[in-house]
Amino acid sequence: MNTIPSVVAxxxxSGSMARTFTRVMPPTIHSTCTTIDPLRQTDKVSSHSDIEARAVFWAEYLSDQEIQxxxxxAYCTGSPFALALARHxxxxxIVLxxxxxxxxxxxxxxxxxxVAGVDSNVNLNALPCLSAMTTSDGIIFARDYLTEVTKRADLGLPDGIVEQLIAKQLSWLGYTVAASKAPTIENKELDITAILSNGVCTDIPSNQRESIPVSADRLLSAPETTTILAKLLGTTA
Known part of the structure; x- marks a missing residue:
């Protein structure tokens, strides 16, 4: 019987939160780890999709894999998606x-x-609140607004390049909007442990936290992280 834990990372x-668990993953887990990217767009999910739709898509994908x-x-803002995926x-x-x-x-x-990155002359205080809209409506508005601002700024770029740049920007913005609307952590439903750098996570009880005295940018490369993760997964570091 294979007792090696199977993991989805x-x-x-891409984006400001681009990270990998490669450097802290216990060696015994590499062969049973599947990596997924909630920003990836397919015919079923896009930058307009909410967290639930993204979780359903990836749950279906994982159900077809040899190892379940x-x-x-999950790291940082990947947490809302990870919680939804775990339920499906x-x-x-779940290790966050x-x-x-x-x-x-x-x-x-x-x-x-x-918006400011395209045109610093825009009155940023007058921008509509995206969170007041549905995920889909918010991203459609953001796309149209960014397109208008970009054209007005006359950056001298071909339309095709402008469309590609905006689509890339909307990929991360769409996820952020969707994640902000996702349910918060519910400890009664899920077995959650948080591994924290120098900081405090108030959403998770103290007995479900593991703290490491390193900066946030070293959390996914510190040997101490590997040691704690291996212990949680019941394997060797």
Whole structure:
């Protein structure tokens, strides 16, 4: 009987949260780990999709894999997606690294930064609140607004390039909007452990936290992280 834990790692391949668990994954887990990217767009999910739709798509994908994961790993804002995915695949364990649930302010800040990056003369205080809209409506609005601002700024780029740039920006913004609307952590339903760098996660009880005295940017490369993760997974570091 194979007792090696099977893991699905939620990793963003692009954007400010691009990270990988490769450096802290116990060696025994590499062969049973599947990596998925909630930003990946297909014919079933897009930047307009909410967290539930993304979780359903990836749960169906995982159901076709030879090894069925029983543990979900996620970093920072990947946490809301990981929680939804875990429910759909009936995961026995979730390990969250510096978990963050995006807020309305985070969404508006992300949108504001995108607009300001194109045209600093825009009145950023007058921008509509994306969080007041549905995920789909918010991203459609953001797409149209960014397109208008880009054309007005006259950056001298071909239309095709402009469309590609905006689509890339909307990929991360769409996820942030969707994650901000996802349910918060519910400890009664799921077995959750948080591995934290120098910080505190108030959403998770203290007996479900593991703290490591390193900075956030070292959390996914520190040997101490591997040691704790191996212990949680019941394997060797």
């Amino acid at each position: 939620v990793e963003f391949s 994961p029983n543990t979900v790993l 695949i009936d995961a026995k364990q 690294f510096d978990p963050v649930h995006p807020t309305t302010s985070d969404v508006q800040e992300a949108f504001t930064e995108l």
